[in-house]
Amino acid sequence: xxxxxxxxxRNRERIVAVAAELVGRDGAQASxxxxxxxxxxxxxxxxxxxxxxxALLEAIFRDGVAQLCERAAAQPGRDPAAELADWLEELTxxxxxxxxxxxxxxxxxxxxxxxxxxxxDMLLGVLKTLVTRASSAGAIHAGATPxxxxxxxxxxxxxxxxxxxxxxxxxxxxxxxxRP
Amino acid sequence: xxxxxxxxxRNRERIVAVAAELVGRDGAQASxxxxxxxxxxxxxxxxxxxxxxxALLEAIFRDGVAQLCERAAAQPGRDPAAELADWLEELTxxxxxxxxxxxxxxxxxxxxxxxxxxxxDMLLGVLKTLVTRASSAGAIHAGATPxxxxxxxxxxxxxxxxxxxxxxxxxxxxxxxxRP
DNA sequence: TCTTAAACAGGGGGGCCCTCCGTTTGTCAA
DNA sequence: TTGACAAACGGAGGGCCCCCCTGTTTAAGA
Numbered sequence: 001x002x003x004x005x006x007x008x009x010r011n012r013e014r015i016v017a018v019a020a021e022l023v024g025r026d027g028a029q030a031s032x033x034x035x036x037x038x039x040x041x042x043x044x045x046x047x048x049x050x051x052x053x054x055a056l057l058e059a060i061f062r063d064g065v066a067q068l069c070e071r072a073a074a075q076p077g078r079d080p081a082a083e084l085a086d087w088l089e090e091l092t093x094x095x096x097x098x099x100x101x102x103x104x105x106x107x108x109x110x111x112x113x114x115x116x117x118x119x120x121d122m123l124l125g126v127l128k129t130l131v132t133r134a135s136s137a138g139a140i141h142a143g144a145t146p147x148x149x150x151x152x153x154x155x156x157x158x159x160x161x162x163x164x165x166x167x168x169x170x171x172x173x174x175x176x177x178x179r180p
Numbered sequence: 181x182x183x184x185x186x187x188x189x190r191n192r193e194r195i196v197a198v199a200a201e202l203v204g205r206d207g208a209q210a211s212x213x214x215x216x217x218x219x220x221x222x223x224x225x226x227x228x229x230x231x232x233x234x235a236l237l238e239a240i241f242r243d244g245v246a247q248l249c250e251r252a253a254a255q256p257g258r259d260p261a262a263e264l265a266d267w268l269e270e271l272t273x274x275x276x277x278x279x280x281x282x283x284x285x286x287x288x289x290x291x292x293x294x295x296x297x298x299x300x301d302m303l304l305g306v307l308k309t310l311v312t313r314a315s316s317a318g319a320i321h322a323g324a325t326p327x328x329x330x331x332x333x334x335x336x337x338x339x340x341x342x343x344x345x346x347x348x349x350x351x352x353x354x355x356x357x358x359r360p
Numbered sequence: 361t362c363t364t365a366a367a368c369a370g371g372g373g374g375g376c377c378c379t380c381c382g383t384t385t386g387t388c389a390a
Numbered sequence: 391t392t393g394a395c396a397a398a399c400g401g402a403g404g405g406c407c408c409c410c411c412t413g414t415t416t417a418a419g420a
Contacts, residue, residue, distance in 0.1 A: 081358065139359070141358065155339035155340075158335065158338075158339070169323075170331060173323050173328060178324045178329075179320060180321040
């Protein structure tokens with residue numbers, strides 16, 4: 001993977017910046033043409049840099065997600081189940097607040113090159129360690145797999161885009177169950 | 181609301197039949213143009229009968245949803261919480277199995293005429309009685325509102341379209357919580 | 361400076377949703 | 391039965407979208 005030419009890098013950055021803004025306004029379905037127009041590039045340029053909508057969304061959210069993942073890697077605390085729940089709640093709040101992210105995560109990495117770091121993978125990695133830690137402490141039951149929890153968090157976030165508070169509340173409900 | 185003319189009724193039925201087939205194949209985003217083409221009507225006819233995609237989806241699923249609601253109205257059993265959980269699981273399985281339904285329910289009745297029976301309303305009605313019953317028996321905690329549960333079930337279903345088994349499993353997980 | 365491959369802009373094809381408007385057709389009264 | 395009328399029809403067309411193809415510009419290294 002050769003480094004991009006200077007103009008290529010410049011354009012790529014502008015595209016991501018504009019895309020972040022428009023996805024924030026219109027959600028994951030933002031018009032790629034408008035993104036290209038506002039970034040001052042042709043639509044072909046956008047499609048060369050990002051072969052799919054999914055790839056563009058990945059680029060938009062990669063930094064934020066990475067940051068979220070770092071925060072989880074902090075020192076293990078007392079109650080691994082509570083830690084897991086807290087992080088999931090934070091994840092849900094974040095994805096719900098960032099329009100388009102939850103949908104992108106739910107869709108999965110549609111044919112992204114394996115070389116690129118992928119949001120789904122990063123998050124799933126973090127989640128796996130948290131689940132393993134909690135599980136080996138006997139703090140959660142076996143039915144709760146990382147994949148299921150990831151799906152659950154994203155499903156709730158995608159259903160509550162623009163309402164992170166509700167999303168967090170419902171996730172909390174889902175983690176504690178309905179019984180008193 | 182005058183009854184439709186004979187040709188109007190015929191066309192309407194054909195549209196719904198074809199739409200059900202194509203939504204089953206392509207999901208809620210099925211092409212309205214193709215539906216009209218296959219039904220042998222002009223696109224204007226389709227739009228006259230169903231002013232929005234939402235309205236068409238409602239028509240497709242109304243019968244199945246009504247049936248599902250009836251089944252819930254059966255005699256109250258021993259454990260209201262289990263009843264609630266069972267019905268929610270059934271709902272999730274059904275909506276996940278019928279492509280497009282979950283998405284339609286999540287979107288909500290977008291400007292449907294109030295006269296028409298609406299799937300969301302039917303389901304929410306059933307859910308309210310189940311929750312009230314369980315709640316007054318002290319079998320579930322107060323945080324679980326009908327709206328939250330509806331949203332939760334639909335979110336899981338929409339995230340697992342075409343995989344009703346996974347959808348049911350994850351819903352069960354969400355209703356029991358992660359602790360052992 | 362010069363060469364050349366990478367990156368570019370814009371146009372065009374194909375598809376979609378939805379509305380306008382002239383035409384056909386079912387219905388009901390005479 | 392017939393005829394008038396309102397209801398329902400369907401095709402064309404506007405506006406938008408995504409994506410690919412083409413010839414042109416330009417940055418980077420010799």
